[in-house]
Amino acid sequence: MQAFLSGSFLMPLALISFITENILLLIIIGLVLLFIFYIVFRIRKRMKRKDSIITPVRDVIGNVPERVMRLNEEIKPLGFAYDPEQDIFYSILNPWQRKFGYCRLYDEACAPLSMIIDCEPITFEYAGRKWLIEFWKGQYGMNTGAEVGIYYSKLPSINVPGIFSGNFFFCPKDDECINMSFILRKNGNLLFRRSGYHWWLTGFKLGEFSKPSELSMEIILDLYDYKMASAFVEALKREGYSENEYKIRSNKVMVIYDKPHTRQPLTRTVFTDYIMQRNNESLCNTYNYLTRSYTDTLDKLDILRSENSFMYNKVLSLGKPREVFDAFNKIKDYLGDN
Secondary structure (H helix, E strand, O other): OHHHHHHHHHHHHHHHHHHHHOHHHHHHHHHHHHHHHHHHHHHHHHHHHHOOOOOOOOOOOOOHHHHHHHHHHHHHHHOEEEEOOOOEEEEOOOOHHHHHOEOHHHHHHHHHHOEEEEEEEEEEEEOOEEEEEEEEEEEEOOEEEEEEEEEEEOOOOEEEOOOEEEOOEEOOOHHHOEEEEEEEEEOOEEEEEEEEEEOEEEEEEEOOOOOHHHEEEEEEEEOOOHHHHHHHHHHHHHOOOOHHHEEEEOOEEEEEEOOOOOOOOOOOOHHHHHHHHHHHHHHHHHHHHHOOOOOOHHHHHHHHHHHOHHHHHHHOOOOOOHHHHHHHHHHHHHOOOO
C-alpha cells in the first residue's frame, strides 16, 4: 500500500517536473497548433467557396517553355526553380539561404515549422577545416523532398549563452562546390533524381505526402580527393554505417541513406511528428482536391494563382522557410569574419 501511494505521488511530480523543464517548447507547440488549426479552417472555408469556380483551363497563355520561364522568374527570389521534366522544384546555386551557413539550431527549428524530416549530419576533419556533409529526407509541408549539403568551418566551437554551443558551418564558394547526385525513392519506387555541381542539392515533389521512413536516398559525392573521401567514410563508420551502406572508389563515395544513424533533433517527438504530419497531409489533400481537374503542375499553379491566392502562397513555401534561419541573427556576432 505504501509503495502504491509513493508511486501515485511520484507520477504527478514527474509530470510537473517535465512541464516545468519544457514549458517553452510546450508553449511553442501550442502556438503552432493554434496556427495550424487556423490555416486548415481558412483553407477549408475557401475550398467550399471556390470549388464551383475552379474549372479546367481552356486557353493557356504561352507555351510550356515560356510558362516555366515565368514561374522560375517568380520563384527565383525564393531560392528555387522548377523542373517540368520531373515535375519537381529544386534549389538554385546561389539562393538567399547561402549566406546563412548551417548549424544544429536550424535542424531543431524544422519540426515546429511542419518539416518532419530525417537529418543526417556527418562531420569530419580535412585540410585544416572541419567539414559537414548532411543528408535530409522527409515531408516539407506540402512537399516530399530530399537534400544533400556540404559546409565547412574554420572556427572552434562557439558558445552563445542560453542559445547554442557547437560548430557553425559556412557554405563553400563556387570553386569549392562538388559534383553530387542522389536518387529519392518512396517504398522502393523512384520519385526523382538530381545531379549537379553544387553545395546544396535538393528536390521537392509538390502535393506528395510521405513519412520519412518511407523514403530512401542513393547518394554519390565526388569529393576533392581520396584523402577527403577516406575521412568522410571514416566519419560514416563512426556514426554506425555498415559496409553495405557505402562504397568508396578513388574520390567518389556512394551512400545509401534509408534511416538515420545520428541523433535526431530534440523537436522530433512522437507528438510533434503526429500533429505536424496531420497538418501536412491535410494541406496536400486540399491542394490535390482543388486541382483535381488538372494533371499538369503548371495548369494547377495557374488556376491557384488566379482563383485561390491563399493556397498559392502556401504552395510557394518551398524547402526550409526563413523562420528556420532566424537563429542566425542571434549567433552571427560570435562568428567573426568568414
